[in-house]
Structures are given as structure tokens and as C-alpha cells.
Amino acid sequence: MLLTGDRPTGKLHIGHYVGSLKNRVAMQNAGTYDPYIMIADKQAFTDNARDPEKIHNSLLEVALDYLAVGIDPAKSTIFVQTAVPELSELTEYFLNLVSVARLQRNPTVKTEIQQKGFGESIPAGFFVYPVSQAADIALFKGQVVPVGEDQEPMLEQTREIVRTFNRYYNTDILVEPEGVFPPKGQGRIPGLDGVKMSKSLGNAIYLSDTEDDLWQKIKSMYTDPAHIRVEDPGHIEGNMVFTYLDIFDTDTEKVAALKAQYQAGGLGDMKIKKYLFEVLNNELQPIRERRAEFAQDREGVLQMLKDGSEKARAEAQKTMHAVREAMGIAYW
Numbered sequence: 001m002l003l004t005g006d007r008p009t010g011k012l013h014i015g016h017y018v019g020s021l022k023n024r025v026a027m028q029n030a031g032t033y034d035p036y037i038m039i040a041d042k043q044a045f046t047d048n049a050r051d052p053e054k055i056h057n058s059l060l061e062v063a064l065d066y067l068a069v070g071i072d073p074a075k076s077t078i079f080v081q082t083a084v085p086e087l088s089e090l091t092e093y094f095l096n097l098v099s100v101a102r103l104q105r106n107p108t109v110k111t112e113i114q115q116k117g118f119g120e121s122i123p124a125g126f127f128v129y130p131v132s133q134a135a136d137i138a139l140f141k142g143q144v145v146p147v148g149e150d151q152e153p154m155l156e157q158t159r160e161i162v163r164t165f166n167r168y169y170n171t172d173i174l175v176e177p178e179g180v181f182p183p184k185g186q187g188r189i190p191g192l193d194g195v196k197m198s199k200s201l202g203n204a205i206y207l208s209d210t211e212d213d214l215w216q217k218i219k220s221m222y223t224d225p226a227h228i229r230v231e232d233p234g235h236i237e238g239n240m241v242f243t244y245l246d247i248f249d250t251d252t253e254k255v256a257a258l259k260a261q262y263q264a265g266g267l268g269d270m271k272i273k274k275y276l277f278e279v280l281n282n283e284l285q286p287i288r289e290r291r292a293e294f295a296q297d298r299e300g301v302l303q304m305l306k307d308g309s310e311k312a313r314a315e316a317q318k319t320m321h322a323v324r325e326a327m328g329i330a331y332w
């Protein structure tokens with residue numbers, strides 16, 4: 001099976017789109033794997049426990065983003081994490097298969113702890129979220145997991161836990177997952193400020209941004225502070241406009257020519273920003289339009305999530321039963 005998901009901590013952004021959503025839609029349409037797509041509301045609480053409203057409100061927004069990019073409920077089971085309590089049960093067993101020292105070494109969690117400014121008050125649930133993620137993947141026997149680069153340590157951790165589980169309980173019911181990552185350079189899209197684009201950092205271009213939002217964000221984008229007059233030679237390294245053109249413009253020859261002209265001098269920031277706007281808007285416009293259509297039927301979207309969650313839970317219960325049998329706790 002295929003398992004992946006997103007936290008309902010805001011709307012989805014173009015980092016999600018190139019980092020994971022595109023691969024999911026392609027794999028869904030190829031039909032090789034049975035895809036399960038999870039909205040990870042339980043995980044969202046690990047660093048948003050005080051903000052249930054954000055999580056509640058983001059659930060439907062994430063579902064709308066899925067539908068807008070082409071995740072099709074007829075082909076992919078979209079479900080809500082808290083609707084499958086077996087995931088919490090498996091997490092609890094998995095917590096015994098990993099050491100605190102091993103969890104402390106996770107580089108993505110280390111970075112996030114810094115970014116979130118937890119200091120000495122790291123929520124215990126946040127610290128162990130890679131274990132709960134391992135349970136998500138293992139319970140759905142996820143063989144393939146389309147995700148961005150920041151998730152590589154989570155997959156490694158999942159493989160280790162699965163191996164330990166199978167060894168301790170002398171079984172082969174759980175499957176070691178493989179990550180499916182986007183093409184090189186697209187697995188960690190920087191945000192408007194240059195650090196990883198993230199819903200929680202307020203540095204994102206959202207799939208649902210209006211044309212005007214998009215233009216305002218591009219207009220204020222960081223370029224090259226030394227590039228003052230049009231005729232000045234400019235730098236393209238660390239220049240977000242060129243970073244995004246490299247990712248989103250399929251016309252690589254044109255981008256190369258623009259870069260050469262910018263470096264030589266004679267190409268103004270406004271001009272390249274307008275060009276980037278066109279490129280991004282061409283990609284986002286159909287998504288925005290489909291999203292607006294689905295948003296007219298919020299009840300229907302909620303029902304779709306309920307149906308998907310019921311199907312996912314039935315599947316999870318089957319595996320959970322096999323887990324209990326392997327652990328010798330299926331007493332009757």
C-alpha cells in the first residue's frame with residue numbers, strides 16, 4: 001500500500017505540491033499501489049495543543065487542497081488520523097522499541113525544536129512524533145511513502161522499528177517502507193524568507209492564494225540587495241526569484257538566458273518578478289478554480305472524509321489484530 005499525509009496546521013503550499021502532492025497524484029493514477037492519504041490531526045496536536053481551533057479549521061482546508069490538486073477519493077482513501085484510534089495503540093507498543101537517545105539524534109526533529117523555540121519545554125508528544133509516524137506507516141503496511149526530503153529520517157526510524165518489531169515477535173507482518181522523493185532540488189522548497197517553506201512559519205505561497213496574494217508575495221520577494229539599478233550586474237545565488245524559476249519553469253533554456261542577462265546587468269527585478277508570477281500563476285490557476293468548486297460543497301467533502309476514515313479504520317483493525325497475535329496479547 002501507499003501511505004502518506006499532511007498535518008492540518010494550515011492550508012497546503014507549493015512546497016507540498018512539488019514535494020509530495022505531485023508524486024501522490026501520479027502514483028494514484030498509475031494504479032500500482034492502493035493509496036491511503038492521512039490528515040494527521042493527532043500529530044498536529046503535538047505542537048499545537050493549545051490551538052484546537054486551528055487544527056479543526058485546517059482539516060477541511062487540507063481536504064480541499066487534496067481534491068484541488070487531483071487526489072481522487074475514488075482512487076485514494078483519504079482519512080482522518082484521530083478516526084483510527086488503533087494508530088495510538090500501535091504507537092504505544094512502538095515506543096518500547098526505540099531509545100530516547102535514538103530519538104534525540106533525529107536531525108529533522110532537532111531542527112524543528114529550534115525553529116519552534118521550545119527551549120527546555122519540548123512537549124513529550126512532539127519529541128516522540130516520529131514513533132507515531134512509524135505506527136501510521138506500519139499499520140497501513142505502507143511500502144511506498146511519497147514525501148519531501150525532511151521525512152527521510154522518519155522513514156529510517158520507521159524501518160528500524162519495523163525490523164525490531166518483526167524480530168522481537170518473530171513475525172513478518174510489518175513491512176519496511178521506502179520513501180518516494182521528488183526530483184533533486186525539489187524536496188525542500190525554501191519559503192519567502194529562504195528557510196524551509198512551512199505552514200507554521202508564515203513564509204509560504206499557498207495553493208489557495210488569490211492572484212493578488214501571489215503577486216504581493218512575489219513582489220516582496222528577496223532578490224539581491226546589491227542589485228539597485230537595472231543596469232547593475234545581479235547575483236542569482238540565494239535569489240529567491242531564480243530559485244523558484246528553477247523549480248517551476250519547465251522552459252530551462254529561457255531561465256538560463258534570464259540568469260545570464262541578470263548577472264551581466266540590464267534585467268530589472270520587477271521584470272523577472274512579473275515573469276515568475278506568470279509561471280506560477282499558470283500552474284496555480286486551475287488548482288485555485290477546482291478548489292473553489294469543491295469548497296461549494298463542504299458537507300460533501302466532510303462525508304468523503306467520514307467514508308474514507310471508516311474504510312481506513314476497518315483496514316487498520318485487521319493489521320492491529322495481527323499485531324496483537326504476534327505480541328501474544330490476542331487472548332480471545
Ligand code: ATP
Nearest residue numbers: 006007009015019147148187188189197198199200
Ligand atoms: P508544519 O509547519 O505544520 O510542520 P509543513 O509545511 O512542514 O507544516 P507537513 O504537513 O509537516 O507540512 O508536511 C507534509 C508533507 O509535505 C511532507 O511530506 C513534507 O516532506 C512535505 N513538505 C513540507 N514542506 C515542504 C517543502 N518546503 N518542500 C518540499 N516538501 C515539503
Ligand code: MG
Nearest residue numbers: 007150198199
Ligand atoms: Mg512539517
